[in-house]
Amino acid sequence: MGSGLFEQFRRWYEERHEYARAWKARTGGMVAATMCTYTPEEVLIAAGMLPVRVLGAHEPQNVAEPHLFGMFCPFCRDTLAQGLLGRYDYCDGVTLTQSCIQYRQSFHSWREHVPSAWNYYLPMPNEVQSRHARLLHYSEVKKFRRFIEGVIAKPISDAALNGAIAVINENRRLLRQLYDYRKETNPRVTGVEALYASITAQFVDKEEHNRELQRVLDELPGLVNDRAAGVRCITIGAENDDIAFMAMVESLGATIVIDDQCSGTRYFWNEARVQEDPIATIADRYCERPACPTKDYPLHTRFDHVLKLCRDYGASAGFFLQQKFCDPHEGDYPDLKKHLDANGIPTLLLEFDITNALGPFRTRIEAFLETLGEEELF
Amino acid sequence: MAAAARYPTEPLKLWRKAKALREQYYRNYARARENGGIRWGAAGWSFDAIPTAFGDDVYPLTGEPYGAAVAHERKFAKECLEKAESIGFARDLCAYMRIYWGSVHLNKYLFGGPFPKPDFNFQTQICCSHAKWYQHASAFEGVPDFYVDVSVGAYRDIDQAKLDYVVAQLHDSIAFVEGVTGRRCDDERLIRAVQNEMRATSLWAEICTLNKAVPAPLDEKSMYSLYVLAVLHKSSQWCADFYQEVLDEVKDRVARGIAAVGNERCRIMSDTQPPWAFLKIFRHLEEYGAVSIGSLYTFGLEGTWEVLPNGVWGPRRTPVQLGIAITSRDQALRLYADWNLSKPLWQHFFDPSIKTELMKTIVRDWAVDGVMIHMNRGCEGLSLGIMENRLGLAAAGIPVMTYEGNMGDEREFDQGRAQSRIDSFMETLNLKRDFVAA
Numbered sequence: 001m002g003s004g005l006f007e008q009f010r011r012w013y014e015e016r017h018e019y020a021r022a023w024k025a026r027t028g029g030m031v032a033a034t035m036c037t038y039t040p041e042e043v044l045i046a047a048g049m050l051p052v053r054v055l056g057a058h059e060p061q062n063v064a065e066p067h068l069f070g071m072f073c074p075f076c077r078d079t080l081a082q083g084l085l086g087r088y089d090y091c092d093g094v095t096l097t098q099s100c101i102q103y104r105q106s107f108h109s110w111r112e113h114v115p116s117a118w119n120y121y122l123p124m125p126n127e128v129q130s131r132h133a134r135l136l137h138y139s140e141v142k143k144f145r146r147f148i149e150g151v152i153a154k155p156i157s158d159a160a161l162n163g164a165i166a167v168i169n170e171n172r173r174l175l176r177q178l179y180d181y182r183k184e185t186n187p188r189v190t191g192v193e194a195l196y197a198s199i200t201a202q203f204v205d206k207e208e209h210n211r212e213l214q215r216v217l218d219e220l221p222g223l224v225n226d227r228a229a230g231v232r233c234i235t236i237g238a239e240n241d242d243i244a245f246m247a248m249v250e251s252l253g254a255t256i257v258i259d260d261q262c263s264g265t266r267y268f269w270n271e272a273r274v275q276e277d278p279i280a281t282i283a284d285r286y287c288e289r290p291a292c293p294t295k296d297y298p299l300h301t302r303f304d305h306v307l308k309l310c311r312d313y314g315a316s317a318g319f320f321l322q323q324k325f326c327d328p329h330e331g332d333y334p335d336l337k338k339h340l341d342a343n344g345i346p347t348l349l350l351e352f353d354i355t356n357a358l359g360p361f362r363t364r365i366e367a368f369l370e371t372l373g374e375e376e377l378f
Numbered sequence: 379m380a381a382a383a384r385y386p387t388e389p390l391k392l393w394r395k396a397k398a399l400r401e402q403y404y405r406n407y408a409r410a411r412e413n414g415g416i417r418w419g420a421a422g423w424s425f426d427a428i429p430t431a432f433g434d435d436v437y438p439l440t441g442e443p444y445g446a447a448v449a450h451e452r453k454f455a456k457e458c459l460e461k462a463e464s465i466g467f468a469r470d471l472c473a474y475m476r477i478y479w480g481s482v483h484l485n486k487y488l489f490g491g492p493f494p495k496p497d498f499n500f501q502t503q504i505c506c507s508h509a510k511w512y513q514h515a516s517a518f519e520g521v522p523d524f525y526v527d528v529s530v531g532a533y534r535d536i537d538q539a540k541l542d543y544v545v546a547q548l549h550d551s552i553a554f555v556e557g558v559t560g561r562r563c564d565d566e567r568l569i570r571a572v573q574n575e576m577r578a579t580s581l582w583a584e585i586c587t588l589n590k591a592v593p594a595p596l597d598e599k600s601m602y603s604l605y606v607l608a609v610l611h612k613s614s615q616w617c618a619d620f621y622q623e624v625l626d627e628v629k630d631r632v633a634r635g636i637a638a639v640g641n642e643r644c645r646i647m648s649d650t651q652p653p654w655a656f657l658k659i660f661r662h663l664e665e666y667g668a669v670s671i672g673s674l675y676t677f678g679l680e681g682t683w684e685v686l687p688n689g690v691w692g693p694r695r696t697p698v699q700l701g702i703a704i705t706s707r708d709q710a711l712r713l714y715a716d717w718n719l720s721k722p723l724w725q726h727f728f729d730p731s732i733k734t735e736l737m738k739t740i741v742r743d744w745a746v747d748g749v750m751i752h753m754n755r756g757c758e759g760l761s762l763g764i765m766e767n768r769l770g771l772a773a774a775g776i777p778v779m780t781y782e783g784n785m786g787d788e789r790e791f792d793q794g795r796a797q798s799r800i801d802s803f804m805e806t807l808n809l810k811r812d813f814v815a816a
Contacts, residue, residue: 065765066765066769067765067766067769068765069753069761069764069765071470071753071755071758071761072758098529100506101505101506101727101758101759101762102506102758104727104728104762105730105762105763105766108729108730108731108763108766109766112731112766121531121728121729123529123530123531123535123540123728125527125529125530125543126503126509126527126529127503127509127525127527127547130527130547130550131550132542132543132546132547132550133527133543135539135542135543136530136539136540136542136543139537139539139540140539293510294506294509297503297509297510297513297525298509298513298516298523298524298525300513322468324470325468325470325758327470327471327472327506327507327510327758328506328510330467330468330470330471331467331471331506331507331510331511331513331514332510333466333467333468334465334466334467334514335514335517337466349466
């Protein structure tokens with residue numbers, strides 16, 4: 001972050017609640033709390049809403065426990081806690097598109113205990129590889145559109161949907177362009193900077209976010225970079241917005257050059273293929289995106305996708321950022337690790353909780369990086 | 379000194395037969411290939427009737443009952459769990475799944491010999507662990523797999539598109555089984571299997587309704603040995619026929635006032651799978667005169683229910699009972715999908731409040747005095763929303779306690795602590811142990 005180029009993204013990240021409140025005051029629009037990156041944001045944006053993905057605060061809390069059994073993932077508990085603590089009190093409604101069972105609990109407890117004018121559960125098919133999934137998802141996105149039309153008490157036109165598709169596609173395209181800089185020998189965009197840019201896309205007005213991305217992209221070619229990449233790494237896992245962790249890794253002679261996480265590439269990787277029917281455009285896009293492990297069966301499409309990311313971005317090592325109790329990722333872990341090992345990508349498993357002890361992580365990461373350097377210790 | 383029994387009691391006459399059927403099932407699976415038969419693996423919620431349509435020599439091995447059976451054999455269970463962990467699987471994953479994987483990797487079958495590899499795996503997916511379970515197993519075993527995604531939402535919200543999605547997958551699944559077995563689907567056999575499954579799961583619900591009687595003719599510990607047959611092979615003729623026999627016997631017990639627990643003074647309902655290696659906690663309850671009459675888990679894991687025209691929650695009426703003739707494959711699959719989507723234990727995956735309401739119904743209709751929730755670290759699927767269930771029951775004024783444990787991993791169960799919590803709960807219900815009460 002030495003260049004200051006990503007300062008706006010950092011501010012948005014750190015002041016996300018203030019940003020959403022100001023957006024609401026400025027536009028008079030509704031804010032929708034979203035709980036998974038499978039949410040068809042296009043519908044919300046076409047309705048004039050601001051989709052805001054609920055994130056945790058990475059601080060100890062004691063309000064979620066009466067609602068969520070402690071054996072469920074820390075991200076679910078942390079996000080629910082934010083709702084219970086009233087930190088998203090500016091949101092008019094809440095929606096979850098079906099992915100893992102863990103996340104559903106946060107949604108159900110939220111709609112039960114956090115005041116919201118509306119809520120919507122979108123049961124997206126899980127077996128997106130099935131040839132029948134798109135047809136069902138089409139029907140579900142259509143229903144979601146009708147529901148949101150009811151919320152705003154007016155129809156959402158196809159033109160508005162196409163406009164939203166175009167804005168979000170541009171956002172995806174710009175983020176991909178930004179990520180291309182991470183392929184450089186000495187990347188001009190660090191993992192921390194990329195995270196600020198990608199995570200803020202999940203709660204900042206897309207047009208505003210696009211303008212800022214474009215500004216950064218315009219300035220990046222002139223940026224002089226004297227930072228050596230060191231060990232080039234990929235991060236793999238569910239949600240991760242632990243900036244302090246990312247910064248710590250990148251202070252140890254490593255650069256995170258790519259990720260397979262829903263806070264990063266899984267959110268924006270593929271553009272929607274524009275079709276005549278905007279609902280089909282939207283529904284198909286979410287069936288075609290890089291899969292969360294919950295939706296990745298019978299084939300493990302993730303495995304080769306992750307390997308390709310490593311190849312394309314020159315990652316020679318990886319960190320599994322495993323949210324404790326996250327079953328879908330835990331279920332994939334040993335076989336994905338084996339796949340990466342077999343292709344020359346060593347990995348380190350780190351178990352994440354709501355708060356993470358950076359000291360012990362640092363020791364393990366230093367040791368891991370040392371083993372990769374094959375330096376003689378004695 | 380035990381207090382005098384308040385009610386007559388006697389063992390179930392069909393007990394031995396239930397055990398024999400279970401043993402036969404595991405033997406049949408292991409020996410299937412001796413006579414050219416076929417083996418398939420899946421979870422207990424798979425659409426059992428599909429493979430059953432391919433012959434009487436097609437034998438399933440359902441993963442959860444297998445995991446539970448292993449869990450009861452504590453030494454082997456530990457060996458399996460440690461094997462799965464040594465491969466890199468997290469200790470907090472589904473205990474049944476880890477046991478199954480461990481058994482497969484160790485190449486050891488609980489009932490002796492090497493693990494009998496299935497010819498194919500045929501799974502449903504409603505819980506995140508379901509697909510992961512058989513993806514890994516299939517890859518390791520080198521066998522083909524097929525999944526039916528049933529995560530389409532709660533039954534109350536089912537519409538044509540959702541039903542079509544499940545039915546279309548069932549059609550595909552028939553083509554899959556044809557492809558991997560080289561056999562043709564026999565539609566007459568398919569219809570019979572679908573009808574058998576409906577009969578079996580409706581009969582089981584009917585058996586459970588008999589436990590409304592005071593004294594309860596069945597205690598939950600015994601029910602575990604009966605309901606499991608539907609989890610093993612619910613579309614089989616033998617399962618449906620056996621449940622008819624059980625129904626007749628339980629009706630007879632009710633008519634004669636035969637109690638499962640002779641000193642019944644209090645009726646408890648549990649929740650989720652118990653810690654299988656510690657079923658003695660149910661005996662501990664009996665010392666207080668408390669009988670566990672069942673649970674939404676025992677009633678609805680395989681039992682199929684509906685709100686009947688008289689407003690009572692009861693066994694779902696089968697198409698045969700409603701005078702609907704099944705004459706084609708598509709009709710059979712449509713009715714079959716609808717039947718399964720109404721399963722009580724699939725509803726909380728989409729909204730815990732549905733489960734809370736069903737639990738309150740059981741409390742009311744089965745005259746339950748208190749609820750004992752097992753916060754089961756071994757099963758994410760059935761522990762889903764469990765804290766909201768607890769809050770909902772408490773808000774309704776129903777006494778409720780929780781204890782933490784694991785259905786299949788004894789390292790996560792503290793028997794002494796669980797019993798202490800039960801003791802406190804019994805005290806709040808004004809119950810004393812028999813040696814004190816006497």
